[in-house]
Amino acid sequence: MSENDKQPALGSALPPFVLALIANVVWINASEVFRYFALVMPMMREAFPTVPDVAPMSVPVFLVWGLWDTIVVLAATLVPWIASRAFGSSILHFVGYGTGVWLGVFVVLWLGLLNMNLATANVLFVALPLAWIEMIVAALIVWWFTVNRANDSGRRMAAL
Numbered sequence: 001m002s003e004n005d006k007q008p009a010l011g012s013a014l015p016p017f018v019l020a021l022i023a024n025v026v027w028i029n030a031s032e033v034f035r036y037f038a039l040v041m042p043m044m045r046e047a048f049p050t051v052p053d054v055a056p057m058s059v060p061v062f063l064v065w066g067l068w069d070t071i072v073v074l075a076a077t078l079v080p081w082i083a084s085r086a087f088g089s090s091i092l093h094f095v096g097y098g099t100g101v102w103l104g105v106f107v108v109l110w111l112g113l114l115n116m117n118l119a120t121a122n123v124l125f126v127a128l129p130l131a132w133i134e135m136i137v138a139a140l141i142v143w144w145f146t147v148n149r150a151n152d153s154g155r156r157m158a159a160l
Helices: 016-047 059-087 091-115 121-159
Strands: none
Touching: 016 059, 016 121, 059 091, 059 121, 091 121
């Protein structure tokens, strides 16, 4: 087998941003599914027993949920990646970037639902902290792949 026949490892074949995006697809979808099925759905059904078909399970709901997850993944990956180039790339910065995405997506969503009497404070006290953790982990995934890995590559190149 010649040197040209060797396949590059997946980690070296894809840019760090794409790797962060893929990791966030897995992380955010797992987190969203767990939070919804284990906590939010039962709490919403308990809080609104008289509302017909509250928190339903149907194809249209899952299609909208897929769109929601796509938007959340893109926001949770793009915002920290872009912000790190403008404002800095320390872990503390990335916690701030994740918090900013959380405020802009989840807090606005849940406050709007609460304001329209479509959610309860109890649901917010569970959903919001878990969503914050989700966004912090997502931002740190971006840090790991785009900053930490890029720095490792730079050090390896400098050593050559």
